[in-house]
Amino acid sequence: MSSPTSLSISALAKRLDGEASEVWAVHDRALDMKAAGEDVILLCVGDPDFPTPEPIFYQALAAMKRDRTHYSPAQGELGLRQAVAELESKTSPHPCSADDVVIFPGGTNALYSVFSCICDLGDEVIVPDPMYVGYCGVLDAVGVNAVPVPLLVQENFAVDIAAIKAAVTDKTKAVIVNTPGNPCGNMMSKEELAELAAFTREKGIWLISDEVYSMITFKQRHVSLRAAAAELDNVIMVDGLSKSHAMSGWRIGWVVAPSTLVPHLTNLAGASVFGCPQFIQDAAAFALRHDDFYVAQMREEYKKRRDYLVERINQMPGVSCVSPDAGMFVMMYTGEVSEGGQAFAERLLDEAGVSVVPGAGFGDVTANYVRITLAQPISVLTKAMDRMALMLGAPKAQIAR
Numbered sequence: 001m002s003s004p005t006s007l008s009i010s011a012l013a014k015r016l017d018g019e020a021s022e023v024w025a026v027h028d029r030a031l032d033m034k035a036a037g038e039d040v041i042l043l044c045v046g047d048p049d050f051p052t053p054e055p056i057f058y059q060a061l062a063a064m065k066r067d068r069t070h071y072s073p074a075q076g077e078l079g080l081r082q083a084v085a086e087l088e089s090k091t092s093p094h095p096c097s098a099d100d101v102v103i104f105p106g107g108t109n110a111l112y113s114v115f116s117c118i119c120d121l122g123d124e125v126i127v128p129d130p131m132y133v134g135y136c137g138v139l140d141a142v143g144v145n146a147v148p149v150p151l152l153v154q155e156n157f158a159v160d161i162a163a164i165k166a167a168v169t170d171k172t173k174a175v176i177v178n179t180p181g182n183p184c185g186n187m188m189s190k191e192e193l194a195e196l197a198a199f200t201r202e203k204g205i206w207l208i209s210d211e212v213y214s215m216i217t218f219k220q221r222h223v224s225l226r227a228a229a230a231e232l233d234n235v236i237m238v239d240g241l242s243k244s245h246a247m248s249g250w251r252i253g254w255v256v257a258p259s260t261l262v263p264h265l266t267n268l269a270g271a272s273v274f275g276c277p278q279f280i281q282d283a284a285a286f287a288l289r290h291d292d293f294y295v296a297q298m299r300e301e302y303k304k305r306r307d308y309l310v311e312r313i314n315q316m317p318g319v320s321c322v323s324p325d326a327g328m329f330v331m332m333y334t335g336e337v338s339e340g341g342q343a344f345a346e347r348l349l350d351e352a353g354v355s356v357v358p359g360a361g362f363g364d365v366t367a368n369y370v371r372i373t374l375a376q377p378i379s380v381l382t383k384a385m386d387r388m389a390l391m392l393g394a395p396k397a398q399i400a401r
């Protein structure tokens with residue numbers, strides 16, 4: 001039966017059509033090849049390969065047994081909001097209370113909710129180039145125009161504060177920074193964050209900081225925007241447990257925001273999610289309060305993997321990388337051996353059976369790069385690097401070690 005042609009599809013839905021597929025085309029092809037039985041190594045996705053630490057899992061189970069399986073307040077369970085506030089108060093000179101926190105099912109939903117509450121159709125938001133691809137969908141859905149400001153490649157992908165200042169127009173509603181950053185692992189200093197916070201406040205625009213990699217740092221400790229900013233009334237912080245606690249499938253994220261915004265975020269959560277599961281929030285609160293050992297263990301393993309990848313890549317002919325300070329990825333420069341990261345990624349999949357993400361998916365600045373995940377054990381990374389070295393014609397001594 002044919003459907004009536006007058007049935008409507010919203011402008012919002014149409015804005016989301018087709019966007020993400022190009023970025024993931026190589027990955028999708030790799031998945032198809034794998035499904036067809038080919039020996040493909042997947043190095044695309046930033047989903048921790050570690051299981052969620054067992055005690056967290058048992059907390060959820062115990063909470064379910066306590067009948068914590070019912071509706072939950074739209075703002076989030078007090079216990080989890082308190083745990084977030086404790087963490088924030090520890091890492092910032094500004095006290096944080098549970099009233100400043102709103103819980104969402106993951107960082108992506110938290111970002112979507114933030115932009116929905118602060119922007120209208122046609123507003124501008126300044127974003128880093130390169131940026132986490134998930135921002136595209138969020139900003140498209142809300143209908144705002146992303147204004148990319150290139151990171152400084154020569155300075156290890158540092159944020160260009162002067163360029164951000166110059167990009168502000170009378171349509172700018174917000175600047176988003178991502179520290180530590182995906183895909184480049186760059187970290188902002190306290191001084192940079194403080195300067196940007198003061199500037200945006202003076203301009204009357206929001207400064208949003210996405211800090212989902214805050215616990216995966218290899219060099220210096222993470223500095224949060226709330227720790228750096230002198231005043232907090234235009235400052236929004238987004239974080240979550242997907243990366244730090246290997247809890248991507250539990251869907252827990254949060255926003256710490258000023259009191260002018262919290263009620264709006266809560267209203268939106270009430271109109272959309274209507275509360276995250278109680279037992280998941282209980283387990284998340286436990287995770288935040290008892291995480292020293294597990295988070296450190298995973299961080300150490302990511303660091304080993306980073307060091308391994310960086311060493312192998314920089315031994316190979318024609319490709320190179322800098323060692324990222326944080327995060328779950330290594331960005332590899334491919335400009336000397338291919339016409340861009342896209343061509344390299346295609347070739348790597350076709351000739352070596354290894355899939356990586358072309359850098360163009362994150363922005364123009366990284367068009368000559370590919371992103372390689374750290375979320376695979378060293379045994380898998382070794383196999384992938386051996387195959388890549390063979391493809392690039394590296395000396396035999398550097399292969400199959």
Ligand SMILES: Cc1ncc(COP(=O)(O)O)c(C=O)c1O
Pocket residue numbers: 046105106107108109132134178181182210212240241242248252253
């Ligand atoms: C920079 C950044 N922000 C936010 C997210 C969203 O994470 P989640 O929705 O799982 O909390 C991701 C996930 O990859 C990310 O890389």
